Amino acid sequence: MSKQRVIVIGGGLAGLAATMKIAEQGMQVLLVSFLPVKRSHSVCAQGGINGAVNIKGEGDSPDIHFYDTVKGGDFLGHQPLCKDMCYNGPFVIHLMDRLGVTFNRTPEGNLDFRRFGGTLHHRTAFAGATTGQQLLYALDEQVRRLEVEGIVEKMEWHEYLGAILNDEGRCVGAVIHNLRSGEIVSERGDAVVLATGGPGLVYGRSTNSAVCTGTATTSAYLQGAKYGNGEFIQIHPSAIPGHDKLRLMSESARGEGGRVWVPRKPGDNRPPKQIPDNERYYFLEERYPLFGNLVPRDVGSREIYDVCINGGLGVGGENKVYLDLTHHSREHLNRRLGGILEIYEKFTGVDPRENPMEIFPAVHYSMGGIWTDYERTEEGLINHESPRNQSTSLTGLYAAGEADYQYHGANRLGANSLLSCIYTGLMMGPGVVNYVKNVDQAAEDIPSSVFEKAVQEKKERFDQIKAMKGKENPYALHHELGELMIANVLIVRENDKLEKTLDVINEYEERWNNVECVDTQVWTNPVPSYINQLYNMIQLSKIITKGAMLRNEFRGAHYKPEFDLNQPKDFKPETYLEYYEQKQNGKVNEDSFTPEHMEYMKRFEANNDKWLKSSIAQFKNGQPDITYEEVDTSLVTPRPRKYD
Amino acid sequence: MAEKTITIQIKRQDSRDSSSYWQTFEIPYKPNSNVISCLMDIRRNPVTKEGKQVPPVIWECNCLEEVCGACTMVINGRVRQSCSALIDTLAQPVRLQPMSKFPVVRDLAVDRSRMFENLKKVKAWMQVDGYHDLGPGAKVPETNQGIAYKLSECMTCGCCMEACPQFSLNNNFIGAAPISQARLFNMNPVGKFIAEQRLQPLMEAGGIGDCGNAQNCVEACPKSIPLTESIAEMSKQVSVQMFKNIFQKRS
Ligand SMILES: Cc1cc2nc3c(=O)[nH]c(=O)nc-3n(C[C@H](O)[C@H](O)[C@H](O)COP(=O)(O)OP(=O)(O)OC[C@H]3O[C@@H](n4cnc5c(N)ncnc54)[C@H](O)[C@@H]3O)c2cc1C
Ligand code: SF4
Numbered sequence: 001m002s003k004q005r006v007i008v009i010g011g012g013l014a015g016l017a018a019t020m021k022i023a024e025q026g027m028q029v030l031l032v033s034f035l036p037v038k039r040s041h042s043v044c045a046q047g048g049i050n051g052a053v054n055i056k057g058e059g060d061s062p063d064i065h066f067y068d069t070v071k072g073g074d075f076l077g078h079q080p081l082c083k084d085m086c087y088n089g090p091f092v093i094h095l096m097d098r099l100g101v102t103f104n105r106t107p108e109g110n111l112d113f114r115r116f117g118g119t120l121h122h123r124t125a126f127a128g129a130t131t132g133q134q135l136l137y138a139l140d141e142q143v144r145r146l147e148v149e150g151i152v153e154k155m156e157w158h159e160y161l162g163a164i165l166n167d168e169g170r171c172v173g174a175v176i177h178n179l180r181s182g183e184i185v186s187e188r189g190d191a192v193v194l195a196t197g198g199p200g201l202v203y204g205r206s207t208n209s210a211v212c213t214g215t216a217t218t219s220a221y222l223q224g225a226k227y228g229n230g231e232f233i234q235i236h237p238s239a240i241p242g243h244d245k246l247r248l249m250s251e252s253a254r255g256e257g258g259r260v261w262v263p264r265k266p267g268d269n270r271p272p273k274q275i276p277d278n279e280r281y282y283f284l285e286e287r288y289p290l291f292g293n294l295v296p297r298d299v300g301s302r303e304i305y306d307v308c309i310n311g312g313l314g315v316g317g318e319n320k321v322y323l324d325l326t327h328h329s330r331e332h333l334n335r336r337l338g339g340i341l342e343i344y345e346k347f348t349g350v351d352p353r354e355n356p357m358e359i360f361p362a363v364h365y366s367m368g369g370i371w372t373d374y375e376r377t378e379e380g381l382i383n384h385e386s387p388r389n390q391s392t393s394l395t396g397l398y399a400a401g402e403a404d405y406q407y408h409g410a411n412r413l414g415a416n417s418l419l420s421c422i423y424t425g426l427m428m429g430p431g432v433v434n435y436v437k438n439v440d441q442a443a444e445d446i447p448s449s450v451f452e453k454a455v456q457e458k459k460e461r462f463d464q465i466k467a468m469k470g471k472e473n474p475y476a477l478h479h480e481l482g483e484l485m486i487a488n489v490l491i492v493r494e495n496d497k498l499e500k501t502l503d504v505i506n507e508y509e510e511r512w513n514n515v516e517c518v519d520t521q522v523w524t525n526p527v528p529s530y531i532n533q534l535y536n537m538i539q540l541s542k543i544i545t546k547g548a549m550l551r552n553e554f555r556g557a558h559y560k561p562e563f564d565l566n567q568p569k570d571f572k573p574e575t576y577l578e579y580y581e582q583k584q585n586g587k588v589n590e591d592s593f594t595p596e597h598m599e600y601m602k603r604f605e606a607n608n609d610k611w612l613k614s615s616i617a618q619f620k621n622g623q624p625d626i627t628y629e630e631v632d633t634s635l636v637t638p639r640p641r642k643y644d
Numbered sequence: 645m646a647e648k649t650i651t652i653q654i655k656r657q658d659s660r661d662s663s664s665y666w667q668t669f670e671i672p673y674k675p676n677s678n679v680i681s682c683l684m685d686i687r688r689n690p691v692t693k694e695g696k697q698v699p700p701v702i703w704e705c706n707c708l709e710e711v712c713g714a715c716t717m718v719i720n721g722r723v724r725q726s727c728s729a730l731i732d733t734l735a736q737p738v739r740l741q742p743m744s745k746f747p748v749v750r751d752l753a754v755d756r757s758r759m760f761e762n763l764k765k766v767k768a769w770m771q772v773d774g775y776h777d778l779g780p781g782a783k784v785p786e787t788n789q790g791i792a793y794k795l796s797e798c799m800t801c802g803c804c805m806e807a808c809p810q811f812s813l814n815n816n817f818i819g820a821a822p823i824s825q826a827r828l829f830n831m832n833p834v835g836k837f838i839a840e841q842r843l844q845p846l847m848e849a850g851g852i853g854d855c856g857n858a859q860n861c862v863e864a865c866p867k868s869i870p871l872t873e874s875i876a877e878m879s880k881q882v883s884v885q886m887f888k889n890i891f892q893k894r895s
Pocket of ligand 1: 013015032033034037040046196207208209216401417419
């Protein structure tokens with residue numbers, strides 16, 4: 001058989017890890033990225049990466065990490081994958097340490113760990129305030145080394161436009177767009193891995209980087225691949241409003257005593273420091289006396305939204321609230337929070353040690369993504385040799401990182417994403433290589449007509465785009481799409497609004513036909529690409545919106561007040577486990593529970609029977625067709641979560 | 645009263661070899677704008693001050709948080725990232741130019757591949773045996789971690805090279821950033837095993853000997869990386885290595 005190779009699209013943490021692991025097995029890799037891989041979105045992560053190394057002797061273990069992960073995800077995560085990921089957490093962190101990541105240390109020279117949301121353990125390794133950047137650099141360096149060794153070839157400033165499928169529908173290469181020369185060419189590959197990150201830009205502005213459009217995964221969906229759990233979008237409670245981006249303000253600001261408030265009087269325009277304490281509404285502290293400002297992410301986001309949108313109390317009549325640290329001394333703040341306060345000052349020009357910060361929730365992360373498969377073992381772990389791992393529903397097309405859908409369920413735990421990205425990249429390596437070695441015909445030996453046809457299709461599409469002479473500016477249309485999504489498909493979801501939003505998105509699809517290709521130069525012209533990406537973002541916004549509309553429940557980040565199960569205030573999750581055990585044993589003694597609890601548990605079960613399923617979108621007749629698939633919850637019994 | 649506006653002058657160039665020209669844009673003032681948000685506004689309505697419809701301006705950007713290094717350009721004469729350049733702190737008209745030490749691709753976008761190639765020369769990576777489970781890494785004292793962390797924040801942005809009088813389009817000086825990276829790996833408990841290999845390219849033409857000690861690099865670095873300290877340290881390592889080389893040849 002001719003020489004074979006794998007094409008990896010995207011050089012964030014997931015793509016670089018996959019490249020390394022595949023190349024290590026002697027398989028040639030072509031790595032394609034929009035921009036130099038060292039500038040990928042993964043650099044943004046500040047907080048850290050999880051792994052139950054138990055350095056602090058707290059009795060932490062991969063099993064507890066696993067439990068926290070599936071509970072955090074409201075039980076929508078695929079448990080064997082979550083378990084295997086958590087079991088590999090310590091390995092991933094040790095590997096990254098060996099690769100030179102400058103993790104913070106303890107006095108003994110061990111790795112230091114901090115606490116993060118959703119757990120009681122110090123499980124998060126970190127490197128200053130730039131953990132993602134440091135992790136990415138370590139992998140980037142390894143890939144550069146492999147490049148010098150000749151086993152990896154890089155194509156930066158190139159865009160993936162679509163998979164090339166042979167007559168049986170197997171992926172045998174990719175159509176690639178040179179972003180400088182404008183040429184569209186085919187690259188042969190015996191497997192293609194999409195490690196193209198998340199889709200925050202569907203919302204216009206988010207905490208994501210400028211290239212996070214989700215265009216690659218959407219193009220796979222348009223080619224027939226399944227897309228999973230699209231409606232699950234994590235909203236971070238505290239971001240700094242900005243015209244270009246909503247920059248993250250780390251949870252640690254609240255961890256160190258930051259207080260969230262708004263003026264009690266709507267439209268009170270006095271400078272914050274002139275508003276006396278009794279005229280300030282510390283709404284999180286008043287509404288959640290126990291947790292106060294440190295309520296979980298989803299609760300925090302919902303309350304801020306409520307105060308601004310329903311209460312009309314946003315600062316200056318706008319959608320923002322104060323996050324106030326000014327009751328602490330400068331010295332204290334610099335010592336505890338220096339790095340993140342500098343970020344605030346750098347980007348707003350306001351000193352947060354003197355003035356309260358202004359924040360509002362923002363789109364942060366997509367739990368959903370392209371559907372991928374896996375093969376579990378008896379013990380509920382993953383068989384790392386299996387070619388099914390991380391395979392999309394198109395044979396030969398794989399996905400990893402934020403681009404996939406099955407690790408974080410309905411809500412991601414902080415610091416679990418960096419882990420899932422590196423873990424999936426490494427884990428899938430052996431299986432991809434096994435797949436490639438067993439294909440019946442190498443991509444190299446497939447008739448060139450297959451490739452020419454695929455290239456021709458994309459060339460025609462781009463020729464049409466370049467000839468577009470309509471009246472709409474594509475950047476302005478994108479702006480409108482983003483504002484629409486932020487207004488209607490964000491924190492609180494209501495069916496009538498979602499239905500109207502879908503209609504408007506369909507209108508945008510019409511209006512897309514009327515955009516103008518505002519730049520016609522051939523050399524380094526991003527506009528045609530952008531117009532194509534905008535089309536894909538419109539399609540993806542439909543997956544998100546329709547998925548949200550159809551899912552009539554409240555799970556994790558997907559909040560629909562109409563379908564809240566109204567957990568009784570005095571209910572404890574253990575009560576449910578008792579009930580569940582009785583049920584497993586064949587008979588429930590209903591008298592051992594209060595009627596109110598009994599009713600609630602029945603509601604909970606009926607809801608899970610109906611909705612504890614992945615939503616799967618497939619492109620049919622120009623619209624997403626949504627069906628539901630079982631989730632493997634065989635290892636930890638799904639149970640009610642408690643929020644206070 | 646006339647509405648408040650922001651005036652931006654941009655040096656444009658259609659391709660590598662074509663000549664450059666200036667265009668002026670005037671956009672409505674928004675509080676808390678930065679250079680990138682203005683470029684985005686222009687992109688949504690690419691019309692010059694004179695009312696001429698033009699193609700949107702090309703620039704590079706990604707993270708918008710000053711950690712990816714992409715959006716570097718010369719703003720009012722100073723090289724820096726455009727995401728963290730706040731309009732309220734800049735004199736108007738705001739003048740944007742591409743970096744001059746790298747070939748222009750188009751408008752404000754330049755080709756910095758030379759920087760990535762130089763990282764290959766100094767073997768800026770760890771020479772690990774494999775990506776399988778080999779247990780924990782070496783212990784590292786907190787103080788070393790502190791220095792190493794600072795060095796590893798380098799985002800290959802190019803500010804230090806733009807500011808350097810020795811680094812030019814037509815020579816092969818390696819520049820401050822890769823020298824500092826060589827220091828980072830040479831101080832790692834395992835990285836130092838191949839320290840000599842990292843010193844070799846620094847001894848050659850375009851190596852550390854070409855540094856003129858102007859110290860502009862450290863001033864220009866947005867991450868406050870102690871570049872002059874790194875250069876001094878690597879000069880020392882290079883001198884020792886040269887001495888060793890001579891000695892080895894003789895014996
Ligand atoms: C502000 C912020 C802070 C965060 N903090 C944390 C944290 O502390 N801990 C944590 O665990 N997670 C955190 N996250 C989440 C985490 O950073 C991301 O989920 C993760 O980095 C995604 O990595 P990735 O490899 O999947 O993709 P990315 O890093 O987004 O890389 C995608 C790659 O694909 C390329 N690409 C995309 N489309 C194409 C195309 N069509 N053609 C060619 N190339 C393409 C891009 O160039 C890029 O190289 C944070 C996220 C944000 C936004
Ligand atoms: S050393 Fe500083 S200025 Fe030079 S490339 Fe690195 S971050 Fe930029």
